[in-house]
Amino acid sequence: MPDIQSKPSKPLLRNDWEKIYLEAMKDPYMHARIEVAGMLGLRPGEALGLKWSDINFDSEEVKIQRSLKEHRIKQTDGSWKTNVGEDDVKTRNSRRTLTLGASTIKALKTERHKQQLKKMVAGSAWQESDYVFTNDIGGPLNPNGVSKRFSKLLTKLGCRHIRYHDMRHTTAVLSLEAGARLEEVSQLLGHSSIPITKDI
Numbered sequence: 001m002p003d004i005q006s007k008p009s010k011p012l013l014r015n016d017w018e019k020i021y022l023e024a025m026k027d028p029y030m031h032a033r034i035e036v037a038g039m040l041g042l043r044p045g046e047a048l049g050l051k052w053s054d055i056n057f058d059s060e061e062v063k064i065q066r067s068l069k070e071h072r073i074k075q076t077d078g079s080w081k082t083n084v085g086e087d088d089v090k091t092r093n094s095r096r097t098l099t100l101g102a103s104t105i106k107a108l109k110t111e112r113h114k115q116q117l118k119k120m121v122a123g124s125a126w127q128e129s130d131y132v133f134t135n136d137i138g139g140p141l142n143p144n145g146v147s148k149r150f151s152k153l154l155t156k157l158g159c160r161h162i163r164y165h166d167m168r169h170t171t172a173v174l175s176l177e178a179g180a181r182l183e184e185v186s187q188l189l190g191h192s193s194i195p196i197t198k199d200i
Helices: 014-024 031-040 044-048 102-125 143-157 164-177 182-189 194-199
Strands: 061-064 067-074 080-087 096-099
Touching: 014 031, 014 143, 014 164, 031 044, 031 102, 031 143, 031 164, 044 067, 044 143, 067 143, 143 164, 164 182, 182 194
Parallel strands: none
Antiparallel strands: 061 096, 067 080
């Protein structure tokens, strides 16, 4: 399947990204989510589909192996129910191994500690899922819910609104500005081809 981005968006300006990043560091809910999406250039579903078993803190690497998606299921009474479930990554190149920077490792270790506290509070209600990002009882997070929290953060800071997904584009531009080659950025984002990275 071609890796098509239906709604291309301009990346954030550097000063907007810095404002968001600094504000996210003070937000216990958004910090690691923005760190992972912004520093690794992950799609929202890839970020929320991360499991602790994908992360190797010793080698400072993370494997991107799945994506979380919201599925609408029609019920027998005609109503619709929304479920969040695992899906495959978008393209063959999306299955990749990325290097973790020091700030991302720190954010993930903080998230793991917070999760251990949530597990203690939940007690027998906790659902062991191995996900890095969970709700209060261990279940997966809804990507739409995280996107809404991100949108509220942008409003609070007075930044131009972009989708949570579009932080990938900011990651790409900042990487190129820092001297990364287009091929390296394409591999980071998990695009199916270099021309796609160039077009977006």
